Amino acid sequence: QVQLVESGGGVVQAGGSLRLSCAASGSTFRLSSVAMAWFRQAPGKERVFVAAITWKESDTYYANSVKGRFTISSDNAKNTVDLQMNSLKSEDTAVYYCASGRSWVRSDVNGYDLWGPGTQVTVSS
Numbered sequence: 198q199v200q201l202v203e204s205g206g207g208v209v210q211a212g213g214s215l216r217l218s219c220a221a222s223g224s225t226f227r228l229s230s231v232a233m234a235w236f237r238q239a240p241g242k243e244r245v246f247v248a249a250i251t252w253k254e255s256d257t258y259y260a261n262s263v264k265g266r267f268t269i270s271s272d273n274a275k276n277t278v279d280l281q282m283n284s285l286k287s288e289d290t291a292v293y294y295c296a297s298g299r300s301w302v303r304s305d306v307n308g309y310d311l312w313g314p315g316t317q318v319t320v321s322s
Contacts, residue, residue, distance in 0.1 A: 198222075198223055199221070199222070199223030199225060199226045199311060200221070200222055200223060200313070201220070201296070201297060201311060202219070202220050202222070202295075202313055202314070203218070203219050203293060203294065203295045203313045203315060204217070204218050204219075204220070204316060205217040205218050205316060206293060206316030206317045206318045207317075207318070207319070208319045208320075208321060209285055209318075209319070210285075210320070210321050210322075211285060211286055211287055211320055211321065211322045212284060212285065213285050213320075214281070214282060214283045214284075215282045215285065215318060216280070216281050216282070217235070217279065217280040217282065217293055217295075217316060217318070218277055218278070218279050219278045219279070219280075219295030219313060220275075220276065221233075221276040221277070221278075221297065226297070227252070227276065229297075229299055230252060230297040230298070230299070230311070231251060231252060231253075231298060231299055231300050231301055232249055232250065232251045232252065232298045232300070232301050232303075233249065233250055233252070233269075233271060233296065233298070234246065234247070234249035234250070234295075234303075234304075234309055235247040235248050235249075235269065235278075235280045235293055235294070235295060235296075236293070236294045236296060236306060237289075237293045237294065237318075238292050238294070239288075239290060239292075242291075244294065244306060245260070246303075247259075247260055247263055247267065248260065248263060248267055248268075248280060249269065249298075249301075249302075249304065250271050250278060251301055252271060252273060255271060256301065257269055258303040258304065260304065262288075263282075263289075266283050266284045266285075267280060267282050267283070268280070268281040268283075269281075282318070285318075285320045286320060287321070287322045288320075289318065289320050290318060290319050290320045291318060292315040292316065292317050292318075293315060293317075293318050294313055294314075294315045295312070295313040296309035296311065296312050296313070297309060297310070298310065
C-alpha cells in the first residue's frame with residue numbers, strides 16, 4: 198500500500214526554524230510519482246501551495262510567501278522529501294500536508310493524487 202507520512206511539526210517561536218519530513222512507502226510508489234509538494238491549511242482557510250520538487254531533476258517551485266525562507270529537498274534513495282522552514286512567522290501556522298503527483302504541475306492542488314495525513318506547525322509570536 199502506497200502512503201505518505203509527515204513528521205517534524207511542532208510549536209516554535211516567531212523567527213525560529215522547523216524541518217518537516219515526508220516519507221513515502223510502498224513498492225510501487227516511484228512508478229507513479231513524478232513530483233512532490235508541500236501544501237498547508239490554516240483553520241477556516243483553503244489548502245494552499247507551499248513548495249514542490251521533481252524527483253528526477255530536483256526542479257523546485259515556491260509560493261511567493263515562502264520564497265527565500267523555505268527550502269524543499271528530496272532524497273531519491275530514501276523516498277523522502279523535506280521542507281526546511283526558517284524565519285517562521287505567525288502566518289505560517291497551519292497543518293502542513295505532503296503530496297505526490299504524476300506530473301510536474303507545480304502549485305496545482307488538483308494535480309496531486311496522494312496525500313499524507315498532515316502535521317501541525319504552530320508559530321507563536
